Amino acid sequence: MRHIISLLMENEAGALSRVAGLFSARGYNIESLTVAPTEDSSLSRMTLVTRGSDNVIEQIKKQLNKLIDIVKLADISEGVHIERELMMVKVQAANAEQREELKRMADIFNGTVLDVTDKTYVIELTGSGDKLDAFLQTIDQSSILETVRSGATGIARGGKSLRV
Amino acid sequence: MKLGGGDILVQFLQDEGVEFVFGYPGGAALHIYDAIFRQEKVKHILARHEQGAVHAADGFARSTGKPGVALVTSGPGATNAVTGIATAYMDSIPLVVVTAQVASPLIGSDAFQEVDSVGITRPCVKHNFLVKDVKDLASTLRKAFYIATTGRPGPVVVDIPKDITDPAVKIPYSYPEDFSMRSYQPTVKGHPGQISKAVELILSAKRPMVYSGGGVVLSNAATEFTAFCRRLGFPVTNTLMGLGGFPATDPQFVGMLGMHGTYEANMAMHDCDVLLAIGARFDDRVTGDLKKFCPHAKIIHVDIDPASISKNVRIDVPIVGDIKQVVSDLTRELDAANKENDATALKKWWNQIGQWRGRDCLQYDRGSELIKPQYVVEKLYEVTGGDAFVTSDVGQHQMFTAQFYKFDKPRRWINSGGLGTMGFGLPAAIGVQLAHRDATVACVTGEASIQMCIQELSTARQLDLPLKIICLNNRYMGMVRQWQEFFYESRYSHSYLDALPDFVKLAESYGHVGVRIEKPEDVEGALKEAFAMKDSLVFMDFVTDQTENVYPMIAAGKGHHEMQERELA
Numbered sequence: 043m044r045h046i047i048s049l050l051m052e053n054e055a056g057a058l059s060r061v062a063g064l065f066s067a068r069g070y071n072i073e074s075l076t077v078a079p080t081e082d083s084s085l086s087r088m089t090l091v092t093r094g095s096d097n098v099i100e101q102i103k104k105q106l107n108k109l110i111d112i113v114k115l116a117d118i119s120e121g122v123h124i125e126r127e128l129m130m131v132k133v134q135a136a137n138a139e140q141r142e143e144l145k146r147m148a149d150i151f152n153g154t155v156l157d158v159t160d161k162t163y164v165i166e167l168t169g170s171g172d173k174l175d176a177f178l179q180t181i182d183q184s185s186i187l188e189t190v191r192s193g194a195t196g197i198a199r200g201g202k203s204l205r206v
Numbered sequence: 207m208k209l210g211g212g213d214i215l216v217q218f219l220q221d222e223g224v225e226f227v228f229g230y231p232g233g234a235a236l237h238i239y240d241a242i243f244r245q246e247k248v249k250h251i252l253a254r255h256e257q258g259a260v261h262a263a264d265g266f267a268r269s270t271g272k273p274g275v276a277l278v279t280s281g282p283g284a285t286n287a288v289t290g291i292a293t294a295y296m297d298s299i300p301l302v303v304v305t306a307q308v309a310s311p312l313i314g315s316d317a318f319q320e321v322d323s324v325g326i327t328r329p330c331v332k333h334n335f336l337v338k339d340v341k342d343l344a345s346t347l348r349k350a351f352y353i354a355t356t357g358r359p360g361p362v363v364v365d366i367p368k369d370i371t372d373p374a375v376k377i378p379y380s381y382p383e384d385f386s387m388r389s390y391q392p393t394v395k396g397h398p399g400q401i402s403k404a405v406e407l408i409l410s411a412k413r414p415m416v417y418s419g420g421g422v423v424l425s426n427a428a429t430e431f432t433a434f435c436r437r438l439g440f441p442v443t444n445t446l447m448g449l450g451g452f453p454a455t456d457p458q459f460v461g462m463l464g465m466h467g468t469y470e471a472n473m474a475m476h477d478c479d480v481l482l483a484i485g486a487r488f489d490d491r492v493t494g495d496l497k498k499f500c501p502h503a504k505i506i507h508v509d510i511d512p513a514s515i516s517k518n519v520r521i522d523v524p525i526v527g528d529i530k531q532v533v534s535d536l537t538r539e540l541d542a543a544n545k546e547n548d549a550t551a552l553k554k555w556w557n558q559i560g561q562w563r564g565r566d567c568l569q570y571d572r573g574s575e576l577i578k579p580q581y582v583v584e585k586l587y588e589v590t591g592g593d594a595f596v597t598s599d600v601g602q603h604q605m606f607t608a609q610f611y612k613f614d615k616p617r618r619w620i621n622s623g624g625l626g627t628m629g630f631g632l633p634a635a636i637g638v639q640l641a642h643r644d645a646t647v648a649c650v651t652g653e654a655s656i657q658m659c660i661q662e663l664s665t666a667r668q669l670d671l672p673l674k675i676i677c678l679n680n681r682y683m684g685m686v687r688q689w690q691e692f693f694y695e696s697r698y699s700h701s702y703l704d705a706l707p708d709f710v711k712l713a714e715s716y717g718h719v720g721v722r723i724e725k726p727e728d729v730e731g732a733l734k735e736a737f738a739m740k741d742s743l744v745f746m747d748f749v750t751d752q753t754e755n756v757y758p759m760i761a762a763g764k765g766h767h768e769m770q771e772r773e774l775a
Binding site for chain 2: 052060063105112206
């Protein structure tokens, strides 16, 4: 099963490598990992997407909790939650037909064209990973010049919050 | 008081009550070494290799329960220390290892003797720190000792760049009494609901079994644990790391379990209906094939580390907490329950165990004309009255010692269980003897293992430590040879040791006493004579049977009930 694990950790050099090292040392897989400081500058928040059996996920959570730098952990996929990923796609948009088609697709997916040149567009999209995949599959494959994705971030719905 | 970083470190160690620092100097550590020179309270023990220094600190820690402290220089000093650190990590031994680092401005420039010590040690420490500001030095050290010694203990590395220890940069110092760590709060007390459930299950058992490990020793719970087991009257087995946690001479003790455990311990594991696992971690050498592990048992697991629970084996009643505390709570709950186990069922169970015991699974050929390693350990046990501190290296001699030296007290059996580090025994014995100057300290080793840290004979000479080294010399890496005999059709690939040194002369060249023993009838006399030499290190080179194997044995993929036993003619 796919799990989204949110971590609050000490905003210290090396904290990220402890998490990454734990996953490689114990053979757990990381589908994606995002990390950034929070409004409390002493804390970073990490969102980690992983897959594994219930036993493996339980071990992952325990092993993460064991790291001294981890302050709090929540498996947000255990409850109702919102998941978002940001993607930017650079596409070839050299003729009127291509430009029109890509603009229309971007609109359908609630995307925004961030950059326009005479030959290219950069389209920004946010959504679940599935939605981003769907967009990439829908547009003309040969027009894709470059994609960049942030990896998933997420937050629990309702009153539950992950804070110190 | 205003001090430079090097003096802060040394003053802190004094304030922390550290008696010994085991180390080896080098460029990046020189400010610290100068601070050590200018005081007398903290004694520095100069090893001959950083691995030896860390193992010695480890031996000190295992035998006392206090944290061991090691100090090494940057680069090779740190990398040499890694084996020692990993050894301590696998066995949850509290150590604080200070690694000096190149000066801060040089970090990342591939400077002379620079290595990313924090990065290299990260997977084998409980935690590590890089000190970036001398103002953080004392508080970091305080945290390091706290982390190393609380919860599930383990080694903590503190990496200190040379400029941080500069005597010219003086700042105010006081011992940091107060500090907080919001992200580290180990659980000590077990959950009361779980304790009640455990007691209910314990009382319902018809074929109970207690399996305990190093946690009992680490939490200084042997007394409470022993009383608890005696009150219940259940059979008790110990892991390699748990030996001494329950007295081996107690009739309730069924021996060590696992790959080279006793037949009765392993059969009882297989057939039990309730398993009480205390401070043990279901290591692969203990469980055998997990699919065949304790097929009939409900399992209670007490451990301070939540990650140990249900890691390898699914647990029915987990209790996270300090063993000493939990065992006391279990005892109290048991008293309150005012109920006993089914006495008839328990009697039947003991009868069954008695039958298994009757197979005498540790028997060996006592009539041999060659020295049997088991015989040496048996005689060692007799000659030392069972009351020595015994360190070991890794291999057959380690298993023979675990099987034949009956440890009645905790912290007497000092060996590298988890990592299986050859070379551990001699330096560890140095740490043990320093902590217990008047005690008898024996190091049981093999001619292969001892050569991995043989240089520490020099340390022992410098310190006048009267260690007794029992080298079971079979001219093979015995355990490797055994596996090659069993599983590789006796193709002894690189397990034979040719060109061995003359250990007697070697010991003598270091200023010690060396003896070679070649006949079984000389074993006891040689041991007696050696142990009577209270002021000398005696290296006893026992020339043993080359073909001897460790039995019984659970081969890979087998369960506890599928042991291979010795066939005697």
